[in-house]
Amino acid sequence: MMKHYVIIGNGTAAVGCIEGIRTVDKESPITVVSGENRHVYCRPLISYYLEEMTDIEKMKYRKDSFYSDNNCEVLYGKHAVAVDKDKKTVQLDDGEVLNYDELCVAAGSRSFVPPFEGLDTVEKKFNFMTLDDALALESAVEPDSKVLIVGAGLIGLKCAEGIQDRVGSITVCDLADRVLSSILDSECSELMSRNLEEHGISLMLGDTAVRFDKNTAYMKSGSEVDFDVLVLAVGVRANISLVKDACGEVNRGIIINNRMQTTIDNIYAAGDCTEGKDSSDGQNRVIAILPNAYMQGKCAGVNMAGGDETFDNAIPMNSIGFFGMNAMTAGQRPDDAEVYEEKSDNRIKKLYTKDGYLTGFMMINCAERTGIYTSLIRNKTPLDSVDFDLLKKNPGLMPFGENYTGKKLGSVV
Amino acid sequence: MRRVYVNEEWCLGCHLCEYNCAFANSGESSMVKALKDKKIYPRIQVEEGDKINFAVSCRHCTDPLCIKSCISGALTKDENGVVTIDHNKCVGCLTCILVCPYGTVVRDGEGAVNKCELCLKNSCGSPACVKGCPNRAIVYEER
Numbered sequence: 396m397m398k399h400y401v402i403i404g405n406g407t408a409a410v411g412c413i414e415g416i417r418t419v420d421k422e423s424p425i426t427v428v429s430g431e432n433r434h435v436y437c438r439p440l441i442s443y444y445l446e447e448m449t450d451i452e453k454m455k456y457r458k459d460s461f462y463s464d465n466n467c468e469v470l471y472g473k474h475a476v477a478v479d480k481d482k483k484t485v486q487l488d489d490g491e492v493l494n495y496d497e498l499c500v501a502a503g504s505r506s507f508v509p510p511f512e513g514l515d516t517v518e519k520k521f522n523f524m525t526l527d528d529a530l531a532l533e534s535a536v537e538p539d540s541k542v543l544i545v546g547a548g549l550i551g552l553k554c555a556e557g558i559q560d561r562v563g564s565i566t567v568c569d570l571a572d573r574v575l576s577s578i579l580d581s582e583c584s585e586l587m588s589r590n591l592e593e594h595g596i597s598l599m600l601g602d603t604a605v606r607f608d609k610n611t612a613y614m615k616s617g618s619e620v621d622f623d624v625l626v627l628a629v630g631v632r633a634n635i636s637l638v639k640d641a642c643g644e645v646n647r648g649i650i651i652n653n654r655m656q657t658t659i660d661n662i663y664a665a666g667d668c669t670e671g672k673d674s675s676d677g678q679n680r681v682i683a684i685l686p687n688a689y690m691q692g693k694c695a696g697v698n699m700a701g702g703d704e705t706f707d708n709a710i711p712m713n714s715i716g717f718f719g720m721n722a723m724t725a726g727q728r729p730d731d732a733e734v735y736e737e738k739s740d741n742r743i744k745k746l747y748t749k750d751g752y753l754t755g756f757m758m759i760n761c762a763e764r765t766g767i768y769t770s771l772i773r774n775k776t777p778l779d780s781v782d783f784d785l786l787k788k789n790p791g792l793m794p795f796g797e798n799y800t801g802k803k804l805g806s807v808v
Numbered sequence: 809m810r811r812v813y814v815n816e817e818w819c820l821g822c823h824l825c826e827y828n829c830a831f832a833n834s835g836e837s838s839m840v841k842a843l844k845d846k847k848i849y850p851r852i853q854v855e856e857g858d859k860i861n862f863a864v865s866c867r868h869c870t871d872p873l874c875i876k877s878c879i880s881g882a883l884t885k886d887e888n889g890v891v892t893i894d895h896n897k898c899v900g901c902l903t904c905i906l907v908c909p910y911g912t913v914v915r916d917g918e919g920a921v922n923k924c925e926l927c928l929k930n931s932c933g934s935p936a937c938v939k940g941c942p943n944r945a946i947v948y949e950e951r
C-alpha cells in the first residue's frame with residue numbers, strides 16, 4: 396500500500412529518516428519541508444567553512460542527487476506552521492496543506508537569545524547555527540574587527556576558532572566560571588582555556604553582558620567591552636511547538652519512546668528537537684548531537700514505513716577540537732562514581748565507573764581508540780567480564796578475552 | 809564481500825602488517841623512502857598479549873557506527889560494502905574514533921583520519937597486510 400510520508404526539517408535527522416524509510420518502502424512519495432533554502436549540509440562544519448577547511452560544495456551531507464534518488468520532493472524555504480493530528484495534515488506558511496499518513500518532526504533547535512537590554516541598538520549581531528548565519532558573519536567581519544562572543548560553549552568557541560584568522564581580536568564571555576561547562580570539569584576546562592588563550596582568544600569567565608549600547612557591552616562585573624561584531628551563542632532551544640500545539644507531550648524536547656514515536660499516533664520525531672532516554676543513566680534528556688540525530692531519524696523512518704526498529708542506546712558524546720587540542724567526552728559522571736585518572740602536561744584521561752560499569756569519560760588529547768571505552772558505556776558491558784585493569788590503561792580488544800576477539804575479528808560484524 | 813580476518817593462534821606479533829600497511833598507503837615506490845625516519849600511521853594495529861597476539865583493522869561492519877556518526881559526510885559505504893573515507897570532506901573532528909568499538913580508525917598525522925580501505929584505493933589492489941604476513945595470521949576472504 397502506498398503511503399505519503401512528510402518530514403518537517405531537512406537536516407541530519409531528516410536524512411536518517413529518508414534512508415530509514417527506503418530500507419523498507421522503496422516506492423511511496425516523501426515530502427520534505429525544508430525551512431532552510433538549501434540542500435542538506437553538515438551543520439557542524441559551519442565553523443570549518445569560515446576556517447576555509449571546507450567549502451559549500453564539500454560540506455553537503457549527501458550528494459546532489461540524494462532527493463531524486465530517493466523519490467523525495469523538497470519544499471525549500473517553507474515552514475510548517477501547524478499540524479492537525481485528526482485530519483492528518485500539515486499546514487505550511489504559504490497556506491499550502493499537506494496530507495500525511497506518517498509524519499516525522501525533525502525540526503532541530505534554534506538559538507535562544509535572552510532579552511538583553513539595548514540589543515536592538517547593536518548593528519552587527521549574529522547567531523551561529525546555520526550556514527546562512529556563517530555567511531552573514533563572514534561578510535560582516537574585517538581584518539581589524541573586534542568580535543565579542545557571548546557564550547563559551549561548543550558553538551561560541553567553534554565560532555571563535557572559525558573566525559580567528561579573519562579578525563583583529565576575539566573576546567568570549569560566559570556566565571559559567573569555565574569554558575565548555577556542559578561537558579568538561581574545571582580541570583579539563585582549565586587546560587582548554589589555556590590553549591584558547593595561547594591562540595589569542597580573550598576569555599571573560601564568570602561574567603556576561605547584561606546591556607548593550609551600540610558598540611559597547613556592559614558586563615555584569617561592571618566592566619565594559621568595545622566591539623564591532625557581536626555573536627550570541629548563549630544557548631539553544633528545541634523546536635517543540637508543532638507537537639506541543641497538537642497536544643503531544645513535550646518537555647525540553649518532544650517526548651519520544653524508543654521507536655521514536657511521539658505521544659500522537661502516526662507522528663514521529665527525531666534529532667535535536669527530541670527528548671528521549673539517555674541510556675548511560677536512564678534519565679530523559681535532549682541529546683543534541685549529530686550521531687543521535689541520524690540514528691533517531693533512521694529508526695523513525697524504518698518504523699514509519701512499517702518496519703520494526705528500536706533505538707535504545709543513545710548516549711551523550713562529543714569529540715571536539717580547538718586549535719589542535721581535542722576533547723572527548725561520553726556518558727555521565729555521577730558524583731559518587733569512582734574515577735580513574737591519568738594526567739600529564741597536555742593530556743588528561745578520566746574514566747568514571749559505578750556499580751561495576753563504565754558510566755562516562757572525559758579526555759583531553761588522548762583520542763586513540765577511545766571508541767572502545769564508548770562501546771563499554773553504550774553496551775553496558777559489566778566490567779567484571781573484561782580485564783578492566785588492563786583496559787583502563789590502554790584501550791584495546793585484548794582485555795575482552797579470546798571469545799570476544801575470536802568472534803569480532805573472525806566473523807562478519 | 810571479502811574482509812580481513814584474524815587467526816589469533818598464528819600471529820607472531822611481528823608488526824610487519826603495520827609496516828606493509830604504511831608503505832602501501834604512502835604512495836612511495838620504495839619502502840625505505842616511505843618509512844625510514846618517519847612516524848607511521850598504519851591502519852592495522854597489532855595487540856600483544858601473554859598468550860596470543862592479533863592484528864586489528866576495520867571490520868567493515870554491516871551497520872557501521874562511524875558512518876552514522878560522521879559529522880562531515882566523509883565516511884560512506886561503497887556498493888561492495890567497503891567503508892571508505894573521503895579525505896576532501898574529513899575535517900578531523902575524530903568523532904569516528906570516539907565511536908568505533910574496535911578502535912580501528914586512526915589519525916593520519918595531518919589533521920584528518922585514516923582507516924583500512926582494503927588497499928582498494930592504492931596501487932596494491934588487495935590488502936598489503938595480508939600479502940606480507942609471514943604466518944597467514946591475517947587472511948582476506950569471504951566469510
Ligand SMILES: Cc1cc2nc3c(=O)[nH]c(=O)nc-3n(C[C@H](O)[C@H](O)[C@H](O)COP(=O)(O)OP(=O)(O)OC[C@H]3O[C@@H](n4cnc5c(N)ncnc54)[C@H](O)[C@@H]3O)c2cc1C
Nearest residue numbers: 404406407408430438439474475503666667683684685688
Ligand atoms: C556550530 C555547531 C557545531 C556543532 N558541532 C557538532 C559536533 O561537533 N558534533 C556533533 O555531534 N554535533 C554538533 N553540532 C550539533 C549538530 O549540528 C546537530 O545535533 C544536528 O545538526 C541535529 O540535526 P537535526 O536534523 O536534528 O536538526 P537540524 O540540523 O537543526 O535541522 C533541522 C532543520 O529543520 C528546519 N526547521 C525547523 N522548523 C521547521 C519548520 N517548522 N518547518 C520547516 N523546517 C523547519 C530548520 O531550518 C533546520 O534546517 C553542532 C551544531 C552547531 C550549530
